[in-house]
Structures are given as structure tokens and as C-alpha cells.
Amino acid sequence: METPTVSNTSEGIYIGLVSPDQDVYSTVGQTSHNSPGAQNTERSGQSSFLKRLAAVCPWLLCALLLNAAVVLGVLYMRASPNCSMRCVEEPRANSSTLNEDKDQLQRDNNSLITQNNQLQRDYNSLITQNNQLQRDLDAVVVKFPSLDHYCPLRSQKRVCRPCPEGWEQRNSTCYYFSTERKSWNASRSDCLKQGADLVIIESEEEQELISKHTRESYYWIGLSDSETEGIWLWVDGTPLQEDKALWRKGQPDDHGSEVCAYAGPPDNKWADVSCDEHGKSVCKTDALLL
Ligand SMILES: [Ca+2]
Numbered sequence: 377m378e379t380p381t382v383s384n385t386s387e388g389i390y391i392g393l394v395s396p397d398q399d400v401y402s403t404v405g406q407t408s409h410n411s412p413g414a415q416n417t418e419r420s421g422q423s424s425f426l427k428r429l430a431a432v433c434p435w436l437l438c439a440l441l442l443n444a445a446v447v448l449g450v451l452y453m454r455a456s457p458n459c460s461m462r463c464v465e466e467p468r469a470n471s472s473t474l475n476e477d478k479d480q481l482q483r484d485n486n487s488l489i490t491q492n493n494q495l496q497r498d499y500n501s502l503i504t505q506n507n508q509l510q511r512d513l514d515a516v517v518v519k520f521p522s523l524d525h526y527c528p529l530r531s532q533k534r535v536c537r538p539c540p541e542g543w544e545q546r547n548s549t550c551y552y553f554s555t556e557r558k559s560w561n562a563s564r565s566d567c568l569k570q571g572a573d574l575v576i577i578e579s580e581e582e583q584e585l586i587s588k589h590t591r592e593s594y595y596w597i598g599l600s601d602s603e604t605e606g607i608w609l610w611v612d613g614t615p616l617q618e619d620k621a622l623w624r625k626g627q628p629d630d631h632g633s634e635v636c637a638y639a640g641p642p643d644n645k646w647a648d649v650s651c652d653e654h655g656k657s658v659c660k661t662d663a664l665l666l
Pocket residue numbers: 627628629630631634647648649
């Protein structure tokens with residue numbers, strides 16, 4: 377038996393294809409052995425066919441692999457209908473949104489920092505103003521001690537009212553009716569300490585206002601002629617107008633050294649007595665109307 381030509385020049389996978397015992401063309405050879413020339417022609421044709429087949433097979437294999445990849449890709453896309461371009465675009469969109477949110481948060485944070493700094497400056501300014509106001513208030517209290525009477529401190533807070541505690545308000549005026557009996561000068565000193573003075577009676581109406589007290593007891597009023605005998609002056613230095621005087625009948629009689637005036641029973645009228653006598657007193661000051 378002759379050795380096939382292809383088997384001598386072929387390698388690898390083609391060896392099996394050309395094995396004489398398994399050669400599919402061996403049958404052809406067996407059925408076409410009429411002549412040696414014909415046999416050679418057939419063998420040459422077989423060799424050419426195998427060569428062409430060997431050249432085509434790699435490309436055919438590549439094509440098959442490519443088709444398989446395409447088919448697998450299509451099957452994958454069909455198997456994931458909700459994840460086509462969205463699977464690529466959505467992460468990009470989400471990343472872009474997150475970046476925008478981050479930038480906005482950064483801007484908000486910068487704005488809050490700016491506002492916080494401004495608030496801190498405002499707070500410091502208010503602290504400075506408050507300290508200045510406290511110093512001004514302390515100076516006012518020193519200059520006007522009666523402020524404590526009108527606006528006493530209660531639980532570290534000043535609460536102001538028209539008249540000091542224990543005083544009586546009549547319209548825009550405050551009156552204080554003492555309970556202690558002192559001399560005219562001592563009584564006036566007490567009034568001055570409270571930011572007031574002994575009462576200056578400017579009308580009968582005002583006299584009537586204090587009468588509920590002066591009808592029952594003797595009260596010093598702010599009238600005297602201690603500087604010039606017979607010249608009666610109020611404590612603010614204004615002279616007594618004769619037509620507004622409310623002297624009791626027969627007064628002032630200047631009995632002895634009577635240079636201080638009081639108002640009292642039985643008729644609520646005035647009389648002059650010694651300033652060293654002891655009596656109650658009426659203090660008067662303006663109401664604090666805010
Ligand atoms: Ca008298």
C-alpha cells in the first residue's frame with residue numbers, strides 16, 4: 377500500500393485527517409484505481425483540497441467565535457432589559473448630581489461661616505454697648521440717688537414706677553407722709569435724701585389733696601421766713617403769694633422765733649412755730665411718667 381503524500385507534509389491536527397486507515401478519500405482511491413495517472417490526479421486534488429481546507433479553517437473558527445460572542449452579547453442584553461445604556465449613564469448622572477450637591481453644600485457652608493462671623497461681630501458689639509450702658513447707669517445712679525427709689529433693683533433687674541414705694545401719687549406728683557416726728561430741718565433733710573423736698577402747696581386743690589393727713593396731725597410744709605422776718609419763702613426760693621396763702625386766722629404771729637410753717641388740725645390751715653418743734657412732714661416730688 378502506498379503512503380499518502382499529505383501525511384508526509386502535514387502536522388498537528390491534520391495528521392488524523394490524512395491517516396491512511398481513516399482517510400475518507402481512501403475509498404475514492406480504491407474505487408478509482410483504473411490507472412496510475414488517474415490515481416495521481418486524484419491524490420493531487422485531494423492534497424489541494426486539504427490545503428484549502430487547512431487555510432480556511434482558522435478563519436472559519438474565528439468567524440464562529442465572533443458569532444458566538446455576538447449571540448452571547450445579544451442574549452445578555454435581552455436577559456437584562458433594564459440594564460442597557462442606563463447601567464452606564466445612570467452612574468454618570470448620579471456622580472454628576474452628587475458633585476453638584478457637594479458644591480452647593482460647600483457654598484452653603486461658606487455662607488453659614490460668613491453669617492456666623494457677622495453674628496459674632498454683632499454679639500461683641502452688643503457686649504461693648506451693654507458695658508457702656510452699665511457704666512452710664514452707674515454714673516446716673518451716683519448723680520441721681522433718687523433713681524434707686526423710682527427704679528429699685530429686683531432680682532438684678534430695675535423695675536421703675538411713677539412714685540417710690542410707700543409714696544402716694546396724685547396726678548403727676550408724688551407725696552410722702554412721714555410717720556416720724558422730727559424738726560423742720562431734719563424733716564427736710566429726709567425729703568432731700570429721697571430726691572424730694574418739703575411740700576410746696578400751690579393751690580387749694582393741692583391743700584385738699586393732703587388734707588386727709590393734715591387734718592389729723594401736724595405736718596411740716598416747705599415754707600419759712602428764716603432768712604428775712606416776714607418774707608415767707610418756699611423751699612425752692614419762690615416767695616409766698618399772699619392771695620394763695622392759707623394761714624389760720626391770727627397766723628403767722630411770729631411768736632418768739634417762729635420761722636417755720638406747718639399745716640394741721642383742727643382746720644388744716646397753716647401756722648408758724650419754732651423750727652425745733654417735732655412734727656411729721658410732707659415730701660413732694662414729680663412722678664416718673666415714662
Ligand atoms: Ca405762730
